[in-house]
Amino acid sequence: MSPENWTRVTEFVLLGFPRSHILQSLSFLGLMVTYVITATGNLLIIGLSWTDRRMHTQMYFFLRNLSFLELLLVxxxxxxxxxxxxxxxxxxxxxxxxxxxxxxxxxxxxxxFLLVVMSLDRYLAICRPLHYETLMSGPVCSRLVLASWLAGFLWVLCPTILMANLPFCGPNGIDHFFCDSWPLLRLSCGDTRLLELVAFVLSTSVLLGSLALTSVSYACILATVSRAPTAAERKKAFSTCASHLTVVIIVYSCSISVYIRTSDAQSTLLNKGASVLSCIITPLLSPFIFSLRNEKVKQALRDALKWHRTMASRGYEGHT
Structure with a gap:
């Protein structure tokens, strides 16, 4: 079809949902509960790390930003x-x-990018503790977070502009539950080779580059921790980054699985599964991973609940 005969698509139809009314009802209920728990958990991490003075450190500053990012993602x-x-x-x-x-x-x-910054923070805290406060000062932490957001903004800007200028002349059904890039590309009636190349280069470089930097940081951390004189010191040193390492493994496992290409049907199913893990399950698990493995978070939560009960009892006594 020649370009002048293209009829531009003005809307898409998301087809990646159960067709059964019962399954849709169950999915809606499960998704609603998951979203409420995810939002509550991440807001709790943000609130505790913001209000509790014991958590006004570099590690919790990055954790607060990670929780905010995952809240936005979901x-x-x-x-x-x-x-x-x-x-x-x-x-x-x-x-x-x-x-x-x-x-x-x-x-x-x-x-x-933020996971790389967090791994760098843990590397400096464990491997170069004497220089940590100088190298990872408050202004430096703020600039690193700002640079992560700016890099993310610029990294996906060019592919998005190319995508927005592609011709879509039908069909308009996306076999997914949100507007993922690969299902969108399959619907275009124009030449997508340039966009596919740009998207592949940018996504591969950010995925493998950030994974390499994070892996190097943790390799250095493990080497340093293994030289600690006692088992108690080794456990204490590694416990400060165990939660972050768990999230890193989950995030990169989901992202790498997207690049496993088999048949179209299997690839579509795999992409849906990886998307569910990355944009729904990971933000749900993160607050639990960080809170259950972190004594400061648990203590801050206990103190907050104790303060709330005290205020409630005082209010009750005042009314009586």
């Missing part, structure tokens, strides 16, 4: 899914679809 995808399952309207406008895709990859890319 909010980019899940509310639209809930609206679709509640109303039965699977359509999404072209502009909203491109915006959702851009925000998803912006936040995902920023996540990679």
């Amino acid at each position: 909010s980019v995808v899940v509310p639209k899914m809930l609206v679709i399952m509640l109303t039965g309207d699977h359509t999404i406008s072209f502009a909203s679809c491109i915006l959702q895709s851009y925000l998803y990859f912006l936040l995902g890319t920023t996540d990679f």
Whole structure:
């Protein structure tokens, strides 16, 4: 079809949802509970690390930013899914679809950069403790977080502009539960080779580059920890980064699995599964991983609950 005969698609239809009403109802309930728990958990981490003076350190500053990022990530995808399952309207406008895709990859890319910064923070704290406060001062931490966001913004800007300028002339059904880039590319009736090349180079470089830097940091940490004179010191040193390492393993496992290409049907199913893990399950698990393995977070939560009970009892006594 010649370009002048193209009819531009103005909306897409998200098809990656159960067709059974019972499954949709169960999915809606499960997703709603998951979203509430995820939002509550991440907001709790942000609130505790912000208000408790014991957590006003570099590590918890980065953790607060990670929780904020994951709260945004799950909010980019899940509310639209809930609206679709509640109303039965699977359509999404072209502009909203491109915006959702851009925000998803912006936040995902920023996540990679922030995980690198957090691994660098743990490396300096454990391997160079005498210089840690100088090298990782408050202004430096703020600049590193800002650089992570700026890098994520710029990294996905070019592919998004190319995607937005592709011609879409039908069909408009996306076999996914949100506007992922690969299903969108398959719907274009134009030449997508340049975009595919740019997207492959940028996504591979950020994935493998950040993984390499994070791996080097943890290799140095493990080497340093292994030389600690006692088992207690080794356990204490490694416990400060065990939660972060757990999240790193989950995030990179999900991302790498997207690049495993088999048949189209298996690849689509794999992409959906990896997307569920990265934008729904990981933000859900992160607050539990950090809180259950971190004594300061648990103590701050106990103190907050104790303060709340004290204020409630005083208010009750005042009314009586």
